[in-house]
Amino acid sequence: MTAWVLHTELSLDEVNLHLAALEVAGLLGIAEQSGRASVYLPRRRDDLPLEGRWEQLADRDWNEAWRSGIEPVTVGAVRIVPPWLHAADDAGAPAVTLVIEPAQAFGTGHHETTTGCLAALQQLDLHGQRVLDVGTGTGVLALAAARLGAGEVVAVDTDPIAVATAIGNAERNSVHLDVRQGSIEAAGAGSFDLVVANLDTATLVRLAPAVPARLHEAGVLIAAGVSLERQGEAVTALQGAGLAVTVRPGREWTVLVGRCPGAAMPSESTRHP
């Protein structure tokens, strides 16, 4: 079996705008080096909304080539390192190091939606908190929440590959996560101090009415996966569900923080645990 790589002149964030089309095409992985993203697919697809130079790779080589493009990433006090670089990684001593095997799940830690959530997580005091991660992918946000002090973390994803990857990453990091296949309804009983949901705009809009029931009265929602162009849709849906929403725009993507109106402000801090 062979794979194909499309070498683009685009950044990872620009390529990620086409993630839905790439996933339909069977996306194997995306890597960025020197600001240019390479997209790995099982076969050449000239109908994609991306331009670049195609190269055919032997199966053994594509995995190696893709892996060589993934570098550690640091967001505040959290450093994310792929397993094959962990032993050699000497970034000093960040408070939290997570070893994340991306496999075929989303969440190497590099995407702006993930880094935005990681930054927002670190502005909350998570000690002892009950956290739900909707759309956990590799488990990166759930694992970060657990290592930042959360008392209990439930992680759900509709994709069985993501579920298996998140379970593997929890074991790899010796962190207990309650990982379940499904969406917000799979989270089980009880409410949460924090719901984090890095999804996409359409899914977030669809799930918005179900969020307040999962938050306890002083609970917080951190939502991402919404491009700047579409943040109005997401804000309207979350406000329609009864949440007060704060918008934190990034370069191309927005993080939305939702709270039940009238709830006392949760303890926020800028300190790193």
Ligand SMILES: C[S@@+](CC[C@H](N)C(=O)[O-])C[C@H]1O[C@@H](n2cnc3c(N)ncnc32)[C@H](O)[C@@H]1O
């Ligand atoms: C953008 S990725 C986020 C991965 C990771 N949480 C991160 O921040 O890097 C979105 C994830 O949501 C999952 N997903 C999509 N629709 C979902 C839904 N309705 N409920 C739960 N998970 C969903 C996808 O399978 C994917 O793993």
